[in-house]
Amino acid sequence: MRAPIAGLRRYGEVFGRYSLDYLLPSHCLLCHAASKNNIVCPACAAELPVLAPAHCPHCLETTSYGERCGRCLAQPPFFDGVFAAYAYAFPLDKLVQAYKYQQQLALAGWFAAQLADLLAPQQAEHDWTTLIPLPLHRRRLAERGFNQALEIARPLSKRLGIPCAASGLARIRAGAPQASLPLKERLHHLRGAFTCPRDYRQQRVLLLDDVLTSGSTANECARVLKQRGAASVHVAVIARALRD
Numbered sequence: 734m735r736a737p738i739a740g741l742r743r744y745g746e747v748f749g750r751y752s753l754d755y756l757l758p759s760h761c762l763l764c765h766a767a768s769k770n771n772i773v774c775p776a777c778a779a780e781l782p783v784l785a786p787a788h789c790p791h792c793l794e795t796t797s798y799g800e801r802c803g804r805c806l807a808q809p810p811f812f813d814g815v816f817a818a819y820a821y822a823f824p825l826d827k828l829v830q831a832y833k834y835q836q837q838l839a840l841a842g843w844f845a846a847q848l849a850d851l852l853a854p855q856q857a858e859h860d861w862t863t864l865i866p867l868p869l870h871r872r873r874l875a876e877r878g879f880n881q882a883l884e885i886a887r888p889l890s891k892r893l894g895i896p897c898a899a900s901g902l903a904r905i906r907a908g909a910p911q912a913s914l915p916l917k918e919r920l921h922h923l924r925g926a927f928t929c930p931r932d933y934r935q936q937r938v939l940l941l942d943d944v945l946t947s948g949s950t951a952n953e954c955a956r957v958l959k960q961r962g963a964a965s966v967h968v969a970v971i972a973r974a975l976r977d
């Protein structure tokens with residue numbers, strides 16, 4: 734049903750309008766209880782996995798006492814911090830998978846609402862000027878039919894009042910780096926994968942993705958944005974996948 738839309742060049746703008754037309758479900762996706770206009774019922778939402786209280790202040794990886802993790806100490810990331818609404822664990826992982834692979838697009842608005850609750854209190858401190866969804870390579874976009882980050886960025890941009898730069902970054906080289914590759918090789922694979930068509934001087938960027946795993950992709954995006962002058966780059970995700 735999404736295939737004809739995916740082929741359109743100005744896909745983002747076009748799809749953005751259609752996505753609002755999806756009807757909200759009448760049952761909770763997780764427990765299937767009747768939950769009018771709530772894709773996740775409040776009871777299930779309250780049970781979703783959150784981050785461990787002790788985590789790296791820079792990348793949110795679990796650490797013993799809340800100290801910086803070894804990786805951030807050895808090679809500080811280009812991004813200035815990460816915000817994650819949840820930990821990537823059951824059953825939140827099922828929601829993300831339903832969103833990405835079963836086109837449960839009504840979840841985009843729900844995810845945006847959770848992120849807005851997390852980020853709105855931070856806006857006074859960080860004063861973000863631009864919201865950039867992590868781009869997909871055009872081939873991946875054609876396969877999936879939509880960019881999961883862009884569909885969340887649109888309603889989030891409205892909620893936070895931060896302009897969304899839908900094409901603020903472009904992915905010009907495909908080939909998702911293998912999570913199993915050592916960090917060095919992963920970074921090597923990512924070099925040159927993204928390009929930034931604009932000047933970001935004076936901009937304080939909030940980069941949006943669905944899940945942060947190793948952080949390599951977000952790090953490479955932050956590197957490119959800073960090369961184009963971005964004053965700061967924070968990463969916001971629905972969920973942080975942790976090593977254990």
Ligand SMILES: [Zn+2]
Nearest residue numbers: 761764774777
């Ligand atoms: Zn429920």
Ligand SMILES: [Zn+2]
Nearest residue numbers: 789792802805
């Ligand atoms: Zn860290």
